[in-house]
Structures are given as C-alpha cells and as structure tokens.
Amino acid sequence: MKALVYHGPGQKAWEVVPDPEIIYPTDVIVQVDTTTICGTDLHILKGDVPVVTDGRILGHEGIGTITEVGRAVSKLAAGDRVIISCITSCGSCSYCHRQLPAHCLADEGTSGIGWVLGHFINGTQAEYVRVPFAEGSLHKLPAGVSDEAAFPLSDILPTGFEIGVRNGRVKPGDVVAVIGAGPVGLAAMMTAGLYGASRIIAIDLDDNRVQQAKGFGATDVVNSGGWGWKDEVLAMTDGLGVDVAIEAVGMPATFEMATELVGPGGTVANVGVHGKSVELRLQDLWIKDVAITTGLVSATTTPMLLRLVAQGRLTPEKFVSHRFTFDSILDAYDTFGRAAETKSLKVAITR
Numbered sequence: 001m002k003a004l005v006y007h008g009p010g011q012k013a014w015e016v017v018p019d020p021e022i023i024y025p026t027d028v029i030v031q032v033d034t035t036t037i038c039g040t041d042l043h044i045l046k047g048d049v050p051v052v053t054d055g056r057i058l059g060h061e062g063i064g065t066i067t068e069v070g071r072a073v074s075k076l077a078a079g080d081r082v083i084i085s086c087i088t089s090c091g092s093c094s095y096c097h098r099q100l101p102a103h104c105l106a107d108e109g110t111s112g113i114g115w116v117l118g119h120f121i122n123g124t125q126a127e128y129v130r131v132p133f134a135e136g137s138l139h140k141l142p143a144g145v146s147d148e149a150a151f152p153l154s155d156i157l158p159t160g161f162e163i164g165v166r167n168g169r170v171k172p173g174d175v176v177a178v179i180g181a182g183p184v185g186l187a188a189m190m191t192a193g194l195y196g197a198s199r200i201i202a203i204d205l206d207d208n209r210v211q212q213a214k215g216f217g218a219t220d221v222v223n224s225g226g227w228g229w230k231d232e233v234l235a236m237t238d239g240l241g242v243d244v245a246i247e248a249v250g251m252p253a254t255f256e257m258a259t260e261l262v263g264p265g266g267t268v269a270n271v272g273v274h275g276k277s278v279e280l281r282l283q284d285l286w287i288k289d290v291a292i293t294t295g296l297v298s299a300t301t302t303p304m305l306l307r308l309v310a311q312g313r314l315t316p317e318k319f320v321s322h323r324f325t326f327d328s329i330l331d332a333y334d335t336f337g338r339a340a341e342t343k344s345l346k347v348a349i350t351r
Contacts, residue, residue, distance in 0.1 A: 001017060001020075001127040001128050002014055002015060002016055002017070002126070002127055002326065003057040003122070003126030003127065004057065004059065004125035004329050004333075005017060005056070005057055005058075006045065006052060006053075006054065006056045006057075006058050007054050008047075008054050009045065009046060010046075012058070012330075012333070014326070014327070014329050014330060017126070019128055020122065020126075020128050020129060020130035021130070022068060022070050022130070023130065023132075024070060024072075024132060025070040025071045025072035025073070026070055026073060026132065026133050026134060026135065027069075027073075027131065027132055027134060028066050028069045028070060028073055028076060028131050028134040028138070029067050029129070029130055029131075030062075030065065030066055030067065030128065030129050030130075030138070031064050031065045031066075031067050031127065031128055031351075032062050032063075032064045032084075032124055032125075032126060032127060032128060032129055032351070033062075033063050033064050033065060033081075033350065034062060034064075034349065034350045035059050035061060035063075035124045035125050035126075035349050036061050036062070036151055036154075036346050036347055036348060036349060037059075037125075037332060037333060037346075037347055037349070038059075038060065038061060038086075038155060038156075039182070039183075039184075039273075040273065041058050041059065041118070041333075042336075043273070043275075044118075048275055049119070051119065052118075052119060056118065056119075056123070057118065057122035057123050057125060057126050057129075058118045058123050058125050059117065059118045059123035059125030059126070060084075060086040060115060060117040060118040060123050060124060060154070060155065061084065061086055061124060061151055061154035061155045062083075062084045062151060063082070063083060063141070063150050064081070064082060064084060064124075064129070065079065065080070065081050065082070066078050066080045066082060066138075067128070070134070073134055073135060074135075075135050076134055076135060076138060076140070080138075081140070081141045082138040082139060082140055082141060083138065083139040083141060083154055083302065083306070084117070084124055084129070084131060084137070084138060084154055085137050085138065085139065085154060085155075085302060086115060086117065086154050086155040086297065087102055087114040087115055087137070087297060087298055087299040088104060088106070088114050088115075088116045088117065088131070088132055088133050088136070088137045089101035089114060089133060089136035089137055089298075089299075090104050090105070090133045090136060091133065091135070091136040093105040093106060095112070095114075096136070099298065099300050100298055101114045101136070101299070101300065102114045102115070102295070102296040102297060102298040102299075103296075104133075106132070106133060113296075114296075114298065115296065116132065117129070117131070125329065125349070127351070139153070139302055139303060139306060141306075142306075142310050145306070145309060145310050147348070148317040148320045149309055149315070149316055149317040150309070150316075151348070152183075152187070152316035152346065153302050153305055153306055153309065153316065155297065155299075156183045156184050156319070156346070157190070157302075157305055157314070158297050158298075158299045158300075158301050158305060159184050159271065159297040160184050160186070160187025160189075160191055161187065161191040161301055161305065162297050162298060162299075162301055163269065163293075163295045163296075164178070164184075164185075164187075164188035164191075164192075164246040164248065164271045165188055165191050165192050165194070165195055165246075165269075166195075166301070167269045167294075167295055168244040168246055168267045168269030168293065169267050170195040170196070170197050170243075170244050171195060171196065171243075172195070172196030172197075172198075173196060173197075173198045174195075174197050174198065174242075174243035174244055175197070175198060175201070175236065175237050175243050176188075176192050176197045176199065176200050176201065176243065176244045176245075176246065177201040177233060177242040177244070177245045177246065177261050178192075178200065178201065178202055178203065178213075178218070179203045179204075179224075179245065179247050179248060179249060179254045179257050179258055179261075180247070180249035180254060180272065181203075181204035181206065181209035181210055181212065181213045181218075181248075182204075182248065182249070182339075182345075183319055183345055183346055184248050184271055184272075185202070185213075185246070185249075185271075186212070186213060186319065186345070187216075187316075187319075188246050188248060188271065189202060189216045190216045190314060190316070191217075191314070193217050194308075197244075199219050199220060200217050200218050200219050200220070201218065201220045201222060201233055201236060201242070202214075202216075202220070202221045202222070203222045203223075203224050203233065203257070204221075204223065205223065205224055205225045206340060208343050210222065210223055212345070215318060220236060224257070230257075230260060234261070237263065240263045240264075241261055241262050241264070241266060242261050242263060242266060243262075243263065243266050244266060244267050244268075245257075245258035245259070245261045245266065245267070245268050246258070246269045247268065247269070247270045247271060247272050248271045248272050249272045250272025250274045250275070251272070251274070251276075252274075252276055252277070252278040252279065254272065255268075255270065255272070255278045256278070256279065256281075259280075259281060259284075259290070259292075262288075262290055263288070264288045264289055264290070265290075266288075266290055266291075267290070267291045268290060268291070268292045268293070270292065270294045270295075271295075280292075319346040320345070320346055320347075320348045321343065321346065322335050322336075322344050322347045323348045323350070324348070324349045324350075325349070325350055326349060326350070326351055329349055332347045335347060
C-alpha cells in the first residue's frame with residue numbers, strides 16, 4: 001500500500017510501505033476512505049514530538065471500511081463503515097473505566113497515553129490502517145452520514161466540546177469567549193450552544209477566520225490585532241468579564257488573554273497545545289475564584305455527537321474547505337500548512 005511517512009523533521013513522503021496485519025486478537029484492519037491533517041501533524045513535522053520516529057505513518061483521523069477483524073472482535077465485522085477515533089481505548093484499564101481513555105494504560109508502548117495512531121504506531125494517512133482495541137476505538141456510522149460530516153468526529157469536534165465546552169462548565173445563559181478560530185476553536189463554538197451559551201465571542205487575528213466563525217455558532221467576532229480588543233470584549237459583558245474563556249491556540253499570549261477576559265467565578269478552559277511555558281498570574285486570579293482546566297480529549301462523547309450529526313443538529317461538514325485525493329496528499333499538506341494564505345480549515349483527503 002501507499003502511506004504518508006515521516007522521515008524526521010521537515011521530511012515526509014507518500015511512498016509504498018508494507019500492508020498492516022492483525023497483531024493482537026482485538027485488532028482490525030480498516031481501509032481508509034477519507035482522512036485529514038491535524039495541526040498536531042504539523043508539530044510532528046517540525047520535530048516538536050520526538051517520540052515520533054523515522055518511518056512512522058502519520059495521521060489519527062479518518063473514516064473507513066473494515067476489511068479484516070481479529071478473532072476476539074465480535075461487535076464489528078468486515079464491511080462496517082466506521083469512524084476511526086483519535087483515541088484508542090482498551091475499555092478495561094482503570095482510566096478507561098473512569099471514562100478517561102486519553103490515559104489508557106493498554107500496552108502499545110504508550111506509557112499511559114490513548115493517542116497512539118500516528119504517534120506510537122502507524123496512523124491513518126494511508127490506504128489501510130491497523131486499529132488496536134477496535135471495539136473501544138471505532139464507531140459504526142449510520143446510513144446517511146457522509147464521510148465529510150463524520151471525520152471531524154475523529155478528533156476536533158469531541159476535543160472542542162470535551163476540553164473546551166464541558167471542561168469550561170458552560171451553562172445556560174453564559175457568555176463564552178473562544179480565543180482562536182481554527183478548527184478546534186470553531187468546534188468549541190459549534191458545540192457551546194448545546195449547553196445554552198447566550199453569547200459566543202470568536203477572537204482571532206485572522207479576519208477571514210473570525211468572519212467564518214459566524215457560520216459555526218459565534219454571535220460576535222473580535223479581531224485581536226488592534227489595541228482595543230480587550231475593551232471590545234469586556235463591553236459585551238458590562239465590564240464584568242466572560243463566564244468561560246476557551247483558549248484554543250496554545251501560545252503564552254493567548255493563554256494570558258483568556259485569564260484577562262474571564263470574570264469572577266468563571267473558568268479558563270485551555271484546549272491549545274502549548275510548546276512553551278506560560279506565566280500564571282495566580283496573584284490576580286485567586287481572589288476572582290477563577291478555575292483553570294486542561295486536558296487531552298478522551299472522545300467519550302463521540303457517540304452522542306454522532307447522534308446529533310445524524311439528526312442534522314450539528315453540521316461538521318462545514319469544516320471542509322479543500323478536497324484532495326491520496327495521490328495529492330503532499331499538496332494537501334502544503335495547503336493546510338499555509339492556512340492563513342489558503343483560508344483552509346480542514347482538508348478532506350479521499351481514496
């Protein structure tokens with residue numbers, strides 16, 4: 001088969017590799033029909049994730065069709081169309097029992113991290129992929145849900161909802177600010193309405209992205225490139241500050257923005273992946289009764305989100321801005337890597 005293979009910082013190739021095989025009885029082999037690229041893949045290519053070694057097939061998102069199942073798999077069968085979750089769940093370790101498969105202890109050499117595809121083992125940017133612990137890591141797709149509507153459920157939609165909205169303790173009537181209108185930030189905006197947010201404020205430096213945010217649930221948009229962005233946001237809350245500030249970028253400056261915008265009794269929900277230390281002004285925050293949450297998605301809400309997609313309550317196909325075939329995956333990387341220029345959100349890469 002062919003796959004997108006990482007060969008060290010800045011090096012990748014679409015090349016012929018051996019077909020995956022069943023290794024453990026709980027494995028399945030999935031023919032990948034649609035995959036995509038995540039910002040995490042770009043971090044890997046920059047050398048920011050050293051555990052990913054030369055020869056690793058990248059990717060942790062996708063929709064596919066099962067072609068082979070291990071002998072211990074009884075709830076899935078060849079021919080099933082499935083969502084491949086970014087998180088692998090054995091279903092039996094202490095963390096999986098606590099609904100925290102982000103820290104699944106199953107032995108794939110992961111040391112308690114549930115994100116294995118495209119990280120510790122070969123991933124989904126390939127014609128076929130081996131999925132371990134398949135019954136806890138794949139979701140059957142109902143008829144009528146397209147690949148483009150389904151693949152955001154692999155990662156970005158549950159991430160925005162679980163780590164942004166749910167961890168942020170959004171409740172009816174809340175004013176929510178989302179800092180960063182990239183795919184995960186937009187996913188938080190799309191799902192914040194499920195918990196009754198009265199106002200969802202999108203904040204970004206990119207005019208195109210803040211304008212696009214209006215189609216994902218944002219009621220108000222603010223370009224943070226100007227000097228008055230903070231006053232503009234606070235004016236929407238009568239100067240009190242927002243109830244929930246969701247940080248969806250992963251930079252010290254944007255984390256600080258979130259802490260500046262949140263009001264007394266509010267929550268800062270950090271979703272962004274940080275590569276540098278941030279300054280925590282605890283001397284200012286403690287007296288405001290501010291809570292700060294962090295997290296790696298566990299994707300335990302994927303079945304619920306899938307039901308909403310199937311009923312048309314959520315429309316994640318809106319995330320798809322560009323379409324490619326597998327043979328043009330290097331062009332897809334170029335487009336996704338220059339998002340500010342190309343105005344890309346999520347790229348759909350199909351067989």
